[in-house]
Every structure is written in C-alpha cells, then in structure tokens.
Amino acid sequence: MTGAGLDAVFLSFDEPLASVLHARTERVLGRPVKRLHGVHGMRRAYGLCARLVDTEAFFLGDGDFEIDEHFDPAAVAPLAEGVAMRVWQAVNPVNGLTYGYGGMKLIRTAALLEMGEAFDVLAALPGKVEFAKAVAGITRFDQSPFHAWKAGFRECAMLTRGCEYGTAPADAHFRIASWTDRGQGPYGEWAVLGAREGVSFADAGHRAEPAGFDLINDPAWLHRRFHQAHGTALPAGTR
Numbered sequence: 001m002t003g004a005g006l007d008a009v010f011l012s013f014d015e016p017l018a019s020v021l022h023a024r025t026e027r028v029l030g031r032p033v034k035r036l037h038g039v040h041g042m043r044r045a046y047g048l049c050a051r052l053v054d055t056e057a058f059f060l061g062d063g064d065f066e067i068d069e070h071f072d073p074a075a076v077a078p079l080a081e082g083v084a085m086r087v088w089q090a091v092n093p094v095n096g097l098t099y100g101y102g103g104m105k106l107i108r109t110a111a112l113l114e115m116g117e118a119f120d121v122l123a124a125l126p127g128k129v130e131f132a133k134a135v136a137g138i139t140r141f142d143q144s145p146f147h148a149w150k151a152g153f154r155e156c157a158m159l160t161r162g163c164e165y166g167t168a169p170a171d172a173h174f175r176i177a178s179w180t181d182r183g184q185g186p187y188g189e190w191a192v193l194g195a196r197e198g199v200s201f202a203d204a205g206h207r208a209e210p211a212g213f214d215l216i217n218d219p220a221w222l223h224r225r226f227h228q229a230h231g232t233a234l235p236a237g238t239r
Helices: 018-029 042-052 145-161 169-181 188-203 210-217 219-230
Strands: 007-012 034-037 057-062 065-067 083-091 105-108 128-139
Touching (some): 007 042, 018 057, 145 169, 169 188
Parallel strands (some): 007 034
Antiparallel strands (some): 057 105, 065 128
C-alpha cells in the first residue's frame, strides 16, 4: 500500500500553533488526520497513536511540524521488510540545519506497539530506521520562549550524550555547534540558551545516569527548570 491509503496522526502536547498545523496537515494530505493531544508520557502517547490507526503503517506529524505544501503521500513507497520507520528531513527555522529532527515519519504500526527502552523513544523501535533525503517541512518549535528553549535543551542533551540513531560524532558535533552558536527569529536566542544548557546538563554526569537523564522527557520538570532558571512567564496552559 502506498502512502495514499495510509492513516495519519498529528501528535501535539501544548504547542501554541498545533491546531493551525493540524489543519494544514489535513489539507496537504487531502484526508482527515487523527489527533492526539495533551497526553503525558512520550512512550504512552506514541503507543496510543498506534491504537488510533487501522492501517499497517501510518504517517506521524508532531505538534510543531509544518508540512511542506508539495508533500505527496501518493508518491510515498511502502516500508521495506525489516524497516520500522522512515523519517523525512525538516528545516530548523532557528539555525538552518536540515536533518531528521522533528520531521515527518512513516511508522510501522506493529513496531510502535513493541518498542523497547530508549531516551529518544522512537529510537527503540524493533527494526531499522530509514532516513529519507527529501525535506518534508519545517519544525516550528520557535513558538514561544519556552518551546524554543525546550527544543534546544532536549536535542543538545541527547546529541551530547550520544545519539541513539547512530549519528556520527562529527555530525553530532556540527549540529551541537550550530544549535549553540546562532539563533534567528523572535525566539532564536532562547533556543541557543536551551541548547547550551542541554550540553551542560549532559556533561554534568547525567549522560551516565539513566534515571536522571530521562528527566528531559518529563514536561513538568522541563517547565520547572525553565521557569526557575529564567523567571519568564510560561506559555498559557503549560503550568
């Protein structure tokens, strides 16, 4: 089955533009897109996504993903045997990097229901992960000071610890340098600040402490850390 007949899910938590981006995804894909919103626990949220669909694989867009107008699901080939997920590239609006961070995903439903343990939850899928060279959209994490900070913090903490997708050290170093060196747009500096703090968090020994490092997946902990460190009012609805 090509992508034309597959279900799609839009997974959001507290992103200010989530409803707008969900509607855009439906328009581009040309079909209703199921939405799961506000679920605590990333592993639980992904598992629930798999239970929402009726097809053997499905498209998954995150709550800050702005799908490209020209993305054509009918041109998407099915996943090969042994491949659990395909990830399309996305453009980072703050530093211009283009890689799989926040990109559109095509996930084998059964694999998502059998995922193992990993800090980057989807890295624990049983099977290969395939990275497409094509760009499918923009990751609009720059929606508020907190969301920009959180994106930089989590991504650079994971890159510093060591990417579970097997990213080459040289690529990881380049990405960390880009996240921590420059930031454009109204909240670009918040992303840079978060990235630098994420590196420090990993370097402080948390990379070797599974229980401590897993805090980067806890929304309440991230909210507290941001608020306590910067004294900036959190976006509405995130307290």
